[in-house]
Amino acid sequence: MLELRHLRTISALHETGSVSRAARRVHLTQSALSHQIRVLQAYYGLPMIQRRGQSIELTDAGRQLAALAGKVLEEIQETERDIARLSQQACGSLRIVLECHTCFDWLMPLMDAFRRNWPEVELDLVSGFHADPLKLLEDGSADVVIGSEHGSRRDIVHHPLFRFEILAVLAPEHPLGAKRSLHAADFADTTLITYPVPEDRIDLISKVLKPAGIRLPRRTAELTVAILQLVASRRGIAALPSWGLKNYVEHDYVIARRIGTSGLWSDLYASTPSKTSTCPYMRDFLSTARSTCFATLEGIVPLK
Amino acid sequence: MLELRHLRTISALHETGSVSRAARRVHLTQSALSHQIRVLQAYYGLPMIQRRGQSIELTDAGRQLAALAGKVLEEIQETERDIARLSQQACGSLRIVLECHTCFDWLMPLMDAFRRNWPEVELDLVSGFHADPLKLLEDGSADVVIGSEHGSRRDIVHHPLFRFEILAVLAPEHPLGAKRSLHAADFADTTLITYPVPEDRIDLISKVLKPAGIRLPRRTAELTVAILQLVASRRGIAALPSWGLKNYVEHDYVIARRIGTSGLWSDLYASTPSKTSTCPYMRDFLSTARSTCFATLEGIVPLK
DNA sequence: AAAAAACTATGAATATCATTCATAGCCATG
DNA sequence: CATGGCTATGAATGATATTCATAGTTTTTT
Numbered sequence: 022m023l024e025l026r027h028l029r030t031i032s033a034l035h036e037t038g039s040v041s042r043a044a045r046r047v048h049l050t051q052s053a054l055s056h057q058i059r060v061l062q063a064y065y066g067l068p069m070i071q072r073r074g075q076s077i078e079l080t081d082a083g084r085q086l087a088a089l090a091g092k093v094l095e096e097i098q099e100t101e102r103d104i105a106r107l108s109q110q111a112c113g114s115l116r117i118v119l120e121c122h123t124c125f126d127w128l129m130p131l132m133d134a135f136r137r138n139w140p141e142v143e144l145d146l147v148s149g150f151h152a153d154p155l156k157l158l159e160d161g162s163a164d165v166v167i168g169s170e171h172g173s174r175r176d177i178v179h180h181p182l183f184r185f186e187i188l189a190v191l192a193p194e195h196p197l198g199a200k201r202s203l204h205a206a207d208f209a210d211t212t213l214i215t216y217p218v219p220e221d222r223i224d225l226i227s228k229v230l231k232p233a234g235i236r237l238p239r240r241t242a243e244l245t246v247a248i249l250q251l252v253a254s255r256r257g258i259a260a261l262p263s264w265g266l267k268n269y270v271e272h273d274y275v276i277a278r279r280i281g282t283s284g285l286w287s288d289l290y291a292s293t294p295s296k297t298s299t300c301p302y303m304r305d306f307l308s309t310a311r312s313t314c315f316a317t318l319e320g321i322v323p324l325k
Numbered sequence: 326m327l328e329l330r331h332l333r334t335i336s337a338l339h340e341t342g343s344v345s346r347a348a349r350r351v352h353l354t355q356s357a358l359s360h361q362i363r364v365l366q367a368y369y370g371l372p373m374i375q376r377r378g379q380s381i382e383l384t385d386a387g388r389q390l391a392a393l394a395g396k397v398l399e400e401i402q403e404t405e406r407d408i409a410r411l412s413q414q415a416c417g418s419l420r421i422v423l424e425c426h427t428c429f430d431w432l433m434p435l436m437d438a439f440r441r442n443w444p445e446v447e448l449d450l451v452s453g454f455h456a457d458p459l460k461l462l463e464d465g466s467a468d469v470v471i472g473s474e475h476g477s478r479r480d481i482v483h484h485p486l487f488r489f490e491i492l493a494v495l496a497p498e499h500p501l502g503a504k505r506s507l508h509a510a511d512f513a514d515t516t517l518i519t520y521p522v523p524e525d526r527i528d529l530i531s532k533v534l535k536p537a538g539i540r541l542p543r544r545t546a547e548l549t550v551a552i553l554q555l556v557a558s559r560r561g562i563a564a565l566p567s568w569g570l571k572n573y574v575e576h577d578y579v580i581a582r583r584i585g586t587s588g589l590w591s592d593l594y595a596s597t598p599s600k601t602s603t604c605p606y607m608r609d610f611l612s613t614a615r616s617t618c619f620a621t622l623e624g625i626v627p628l629k
Numbered sequence: 630a631a632a633a634a635a636c637t638a639t640g641a642a643t644a645t646c647a648t649t650c651a652t653a654g655c656c657a658t659g
Numbered sequence: 660c661a662t663g664g665c666t667a668t669g670a671a672t673g674a675t676a677t678t679c680a681t682a683g684t685t686t687t688t689t
Contacts, residue, residue, distance in 0.1 A: 039665075041664085051667095052650075053648050056649095072665095076665085077665095086408070108386070344637060378685065630689100632689080633688070634687075637683085644678085646676090655665075656664085658661105
């Protein structure tokens with residue numbers, strides 16, 4: 022008999038186009054999904070997916086279920102919001118600390134949606150730089166930190182968001198553009214253009230350059246567009262998450278290259294006090310954060 | 326995490342207003358539902374039901390879920406019909422044999438709905454009297470028999486529908502109306518008004534009168550209203566399922582009395598060849614038959 | 630009043646069945 | 660042709676839904 026878990030996986034299959042990716046999305050093994058699919062096919066007497074070489078495709082029947090899943094899961098979310106409202110757990114605060122400037126890109130539309138769904142929740146961005154953002158959670162002066170994990174502290178839960186690749190960004194005719202991927206040595210004698218944060222917060226420095234003993238002059242800018250401006254004007258090289266670069270690369274405004282042979286990857290988490298991590302609007306925030314990120318951000322990978 | 330099973334039980338709770346009745350509806354024990362409800366309450370942090378003396382009532386939160394369940398389960402049924410259509414299992418025949426005349430009452434609207442949902446299925450009522458209706462299934466000249474169980478035959482599945490009470494129907498001023506319940510001896514010296522079927526198909530005769538050694542003159546009529554006419558005109562006593570009597574009793578057209586101390590009850594099954602019992606439109610027919618019966622027929626009880 | 634017959638709640642035992650593990654086959658790509 | 664990605668599948672495992680056994684309530688019956 023059909024269960025919501027089936028709809029959740031069908032939905033993930035639909036969005037990812039691959040069993041293993043879908044499995045990571047719903048926090049199960051690939052095997053589990055494969056068995057689920059089998060059950061569905063046996064139940065309805067029809068294949069739900071079709072192998073398309075590397076990836077898979079939903080069949081007509083699968084798409085019917087995916088459409089159903091979309092509708093149903095949406096309706097469930099709405100109802101759960103209503104119930105949260107009934108339980109008077111729909112008000113409170115969601116003060117967000119961003120460790121990573123680029124996250125503005127996807128956070129803004131998310132916050133808009135959230136504000137619509139939870140009008141009673143006081144939504145805020147905590148501004149300024151913070152040496153120890155998780156401290157803000159302990160203080161009670163913030164509710165979520167979006168950033169990397171930073172070891173386990175008591176009473177704080179790290180919710181995995183996704184893994185993304187950091188690419189080197191160069192001016193279009195930059196000589197290094199000839200290489201497919203850049204290594205630490207390639208960066209010598211250039212200026213690094215970064216957000217105005219300490220060095221240890223910049224993965225390119227802490228994970229690549231520093232281990233190789235390379236120190237570079239830095240220049241900072243607050244906004245992503247400003248950084249790209251500087252790169253395009255040949256003031257130096259930047260390292261930015263792949264997802265925000267697509268448009269600029271397609272317009273030949275800048276070019277992007279892999280860092281190291283397998284790329285420089287970084288993991289993003291949403292950290293919350295364990296107490297509030299189960300409250301309805303927080304759950305909703307986290308789940309819609311994940312789903313909108315995976316839906317809109319290209320090249321990111323489920324975590325854990 | 327919410328699952329469809331929860332929605333199915335919430336829906337049953339909503340319709341029956343009692344945990345144990347709901348449990349029988351969804352073919353689980355009362356304990357199972359009680360645990361499910363507990364899980365839901367823990368998950369949402371709110372009670373879902375409230376004891377109202379004997380029976381229970383849904384809380385606001387429970388009603389939210391019930392509303393969701395209604396919508397979602399309906400949508401699922403639609404999608405499953407679409408998928409059945411895709412699998413080309415949406416055409417075939419549904420030729421219904423009625424062992425019990427009164428069932429026309431609820432079968433007609435059901436057939437209308439079914440015809441809308443499964444236009445490609447050839448829907449028919451097999452008319453005439455049949456000494457051995459299950460034979461028709463084996464012949465392949467019918468697809469469902471609605472009637473009592475008749476022992477287990479191979480390759481035939483009996484799907485329980487419901488248990489109903491058969492009441493004695495009397496003219497308003499009939500002297501027997503003074504008694505709360507009628508026993509075999511009370512029927513002596515009356516005429517029995519029945520459908521035109523053999524004696525062994527009439528429960529009042531086979532289960533009550535014959536064991537008591539009482540034989541009565543009979544008079545028959547095809548239609549329920551005709552039988553009621555005759556009863557009202559004091560031509561005799563009839564025995565009919567309780568559900569169809571309500572209107573006539575309320576208008577004092579006839580009166581109805583229990584037969585025996587605990588009542589005369591009869592079980593209704595839908596029997597199908599085991600082969601076709603899992604085909605999509607048959608499953609749909611059976612499930613909507615059950616749900617519409619329980620929704621519209623008063624005084625019936627889930628079976629098994 | 631007392632007894633019987635409904636009903637519901639709950640902890641412990643059980644059974645079911647979803648998930649993982651281990652593995653093999655398949656398809657791309659360098 | 661080897662390597663790394665993917666998927667499918669049977670057997671083992673683990674989680675957890677369901678039942679069992681039981682006690683507490685409320686309603687109905689005598």
